[in-house]
Amino acid sequence: MPKDGSRPVERELPTDEARDLLGLVRDVVRREVGPSAAEEEAAGVFPRETFRLLSRSGLLGLPYPEEYGGGGQPYLVYLQILEELAAARLTVGLGTSVHALACHGLARFGSKEQRAEWLPDMLGGGLLGAYCLSEPSSGSDAASLRTRAVRDGDHWVLTGTKAWITHGGVADFYTVLARTGEEGPRGITAFLVPGDAEGLSAAAPERKMGLNGSPTAQLHLDGVRIPDTRRLGEEGQGFTVALSSLDDGRLGIAACAVGLAQAALDEALAFTAERHQFGRPLADFQGLRFMLADMSTQIEAGRSLCLTAARRRDAGEPYAREAAMAKLFCTDTAMRVTTDAVQLLGGYGYTADFPVERYMREAKVLQIVEGTNQIQRMVIARHVVGPESRS
Structure with missing residues (x-):
């Protein structure tokens, strides 16, 4: 990591509880997720015990009501937590987002009796x-x-x-x-x-x-x-249930993409600061500095889009357009940033000894899931231009 770090020191977290929650997540990923991520991904190991740990810690149901065992957190907080999980291991971040998506239909459209019967176990009972x-x-x-x-x-x-x-x-x-x-x-x-x-x-x-x-x-x-x-x-x-779920799911994927891109940038910053060529750190060369500057700018822009959509959702305002924009921009950004990270590491970036090659392979799927980015452009265009004419 560079001296000042590339992540914002101050997150937009509205309460002390949310700040404590972020600290808990960082502790969990440092101890339980990050150390084994590369090895388990290479071996194709599904981290079921990690999801059980997240469930016991109250981290699988963060955006859902406390009365049913959820965390009662706004999306502004939930998406930043999701970013941390994805930065440590995308399988965990994406899985958490998918789990929240699977709970959405019951939480929003289920009857009071249905929610009382099934939601507590889904949110905090170890189920996935x-x-x-x-x-x-x-x-x-x-x-x-x-x-x-x-x-x-x-x-x-x-x-x-x-x-x-x-x-x-x-x-x-x-x-x-x-x-x-x-x-x-x-x-x-x-x-x-x-x-x-x-x-x-x-x-x-x-x-x-x-x-x-x-x-x-x-x-x-x-x-x-x-x-x-x-x-x-x-x-x-059901189609209303599906569309409502997908708006939330797209925000989850956007947050995961920001986390993955951030992880790639962190690796590139550390490598270019430590690696020397021609008697100077790589990070001293203007061409590479400009690449790092562009990567950081794109990540911050994506994070802002994601959190803007979250604020609208939390305020009860329409956010389908913003969710599609966030998913489109953040996942395209993750693809660009991870590709540039591989380039910055040179031959090392192309080997499995460094995580950026895995990040680049993982970034591709984020442009596809929860509606391809071509579909996101169609959604955005309908909001901006209006529906397509039918002849």
């Missing part, structure tokens, strides 16, 4: 969730999903395949979007499916270029039977 919207033939076009839920008395029977599911096969519960009616967004309903439900199975995890410790798999529902009490919201309200 997954979110099931995408399918093999409907990724960005989520409204065309084919998984079906057919009512059978006071139960539903779910049949279909979900794809690209983070925590697929290891989650304790899944928020599943399924078609219950007409084609299009109005015929979709959300369900809370337990991980041990009969007829539920996961394919072998995908072989990915990064995030090897985070399992991503297809999920097969072969006549999964669940009671109507596990329906989240009204029948046909």
